Amino acid sequence: MTYDVIILGAGGAGLMAAATAGQAGARVLLLDHAEKAGKKILISGGGRCNFTNLGIEPGCYLSENPHFAKSALSRYTQWDFIEMVDRHGIAWHEKTLGQLFCDGSARQIVAMLETECAKGGVETRLGVSGTAVRHRDKHFEVAGARAPRLIVATGGPSIPKMGATGRAYEIAGQFGLEMVEPRPALVPFTLPERDRLFTTIAGVAVPSVATANGVSFEEATLFTHRGLSGPAILQVSSYWRPGDAVRLNLLPGALGHLKAARAKTPRAGLKAALSEHLPARLAEALAERVGLATEMGNAPDRELERAAGLLEALEVWPDGTEGYAKAEVTAGGVSTAELSSKTMEAKKVPGLYFVGEAVDVTGWLGGYNFQWAWASGVAAGQAVAGL
Numbered sequence: 001m002t003y004d005v006i007i008l009g010a011g012g013a014g015l016m017a018a019a020t021a022g023q024a025g026a027r028v029l030l031l032d033h034a035e036k037a038g039k040k041i042l043i044s045g046g047g048r049c050n051f052t053n054l055g056i057e058p059g060c061y062l063s064e065n066p067h068f069a070k071s072a073l074s075r076y077t078q079w080d081f082i083e084m085v086d087r088h089g090i091a092w093h094e095k096t097l098g099q100l101f102c103d104g105s106a107r108q109i110v111a112m113l114e115t116e117c118a119k120g121g122v123e124t125r126l127g128v129s130g131t132a133v134r135h136r137d138k139h140f141e142v143a144g145a146r147a148p149r150l151i152v153a154t155g156g157p158s159i160p161k162m163g164a165t166g167r168a169y170e171i172a173g174q175f176g177l178e179m180v181e182p183r184p185a186l187v188p189f190t191l192p193e194r195d196r197l198f199t200t201i202a203g204v205a206v207p208s209v210a211t212a213n214g215v216s217f218e219e220a221t222l223f224t225h226r227g228l229s230g231p232a233i234l235q236v237s238s239y240w241r242p243g244d245a246v247r248l249n250l251l252p253g254a255l256g257h258l259k260a261a262r263a264k265t266p267r268a269g270l271k272a273a274l275s276e277h278l279p280a281r282l283a284e285a286l287a288e289r290v291g292l293a294t295e296m297g298n299a300p301d302r303e304l305e306r307a308a309g310l311l312e313a314l315e316v317w318p319d320g321t322e323g324y325a326k327a328e329v330t331a332g333g334v335s336t337a338e339l340s341s342k343t344m345e346a347k348k349v350p351g352l353y354f355v356g357e358a359v360d361v362t363g364w365l366g367g368y369n370f371q372w373a374w375a376s377g378v379a380a381g382q383a384v385a386g387l
Contacts, residue, residue: 005026007029011040011041012113014032017380018122021120028121029123029147031145032128038109042110049109051100056371060363073372075375076378078100080374081374088112090104091104100367128143151355153168156329156357185362191227198316202223204222210233210246211249212247215236219235233246246317246318252312262297269295270296331360339353353384356373
């Protein structure tokens with residue numbers, strides 16, 4: 001069977017590319033090894049799918065080329081996707097920091113995209129195991145089908161239990177495209193033995209400012225049995241590299257709080273002073289870490305300044321991350337230097353396109369990566385349909 005385009009991967013980017021190309025008149029075949037389309041969509045946002053963010057802008061994305069995402073994101077915006085969600089009668093709400101979620105279920109987003117594909121006459125085959133790619137006579141051959149254009153939307157290896165693989169990277173390598181080293185992103189940290197005192201407070205979450213490589217996020221930090229998690233940590237993990245420190249501000253305005261405690265409760269220790277502002281178990285762990293060995297009333301200014309410095313810039317040195325199993329996305333991927341930012345087509349392999357997580361474009365936590373999937377899918381879908 002011959003098609004205008006074959007799309008590998010029925011996730012967010014693949015479904016969007018298929019619907020766009022199909023509705024523009026292209027004959028589209030959508031293939032996936034999974035038995036269901038949109039498996040990562042279904043589990044996202046606690047099952048309610050954080051489908052985009054009101055604050056989408058190129059600066060919220062990591063890439064070796066920080067300008068690459070601008071074209072696709074400007075041509076298909078969060079407002080365009082919201083319009084489609086509204087058109088399908090899907091109720092949604094803003095949670096925090098511009099994050100948009102379905103009121104009901106993530107299944108509504110998958111159903112919407114499948115309906116859009118059906119409207120475009122897309123032929124979908126799921127549970128396809130043989131997806132080896134051959135290229136001859138200016139056509140790509142996959143699973144007994146052929147087409148002059150192939151869109152690779154198979155994502156990255158994050159969350160392998162959902163069937164995620166490095167298939168896109170294998171195809172990129174097959175055609176000689178350069179890669180940016182993939183790595184887990186939006187992922188919890190593990191801590192070495194010297195920082196294991198925090199494992200005694202597993203389950204405690206606290207507002208914080210987390211910083212890695214000069215990039216900071218003000219959200220919650222969650223202490224775990226193995227290290228650190230929570231939104232602030234997941235955000236900075238994308239900027240962290242092995243050997244880097246992570247700095248935590250766990251008590252903004254710490255010096256003022258400590259001086260107030262010294263005046264108000266001079267007989268109290270540091271643990272009691274911190275307990276006024278932090279969960280008791282965290283206050284105890286921090287008091288041990290800071291090591292203020294006297295009652296607050298006997299602590300000189302220099303000791304309070306030292307303690308405040310640690311509370312506002314506590315350094316921890318992760319020895320790794322929880323890896324792809326717990327990573328929400330994969331950073332790195334097919335180098336943007338190999339692709340057209342307008343069409344997502346490989347510059348040296350006409351007819352070959354890469355979209356979504358497979359590409360070296362990684363968004364912040366909070367709907368940014370879905371918006372990149374929608375936007376890059378639309379860009380490639382329009383290109384293969386000649387729009």
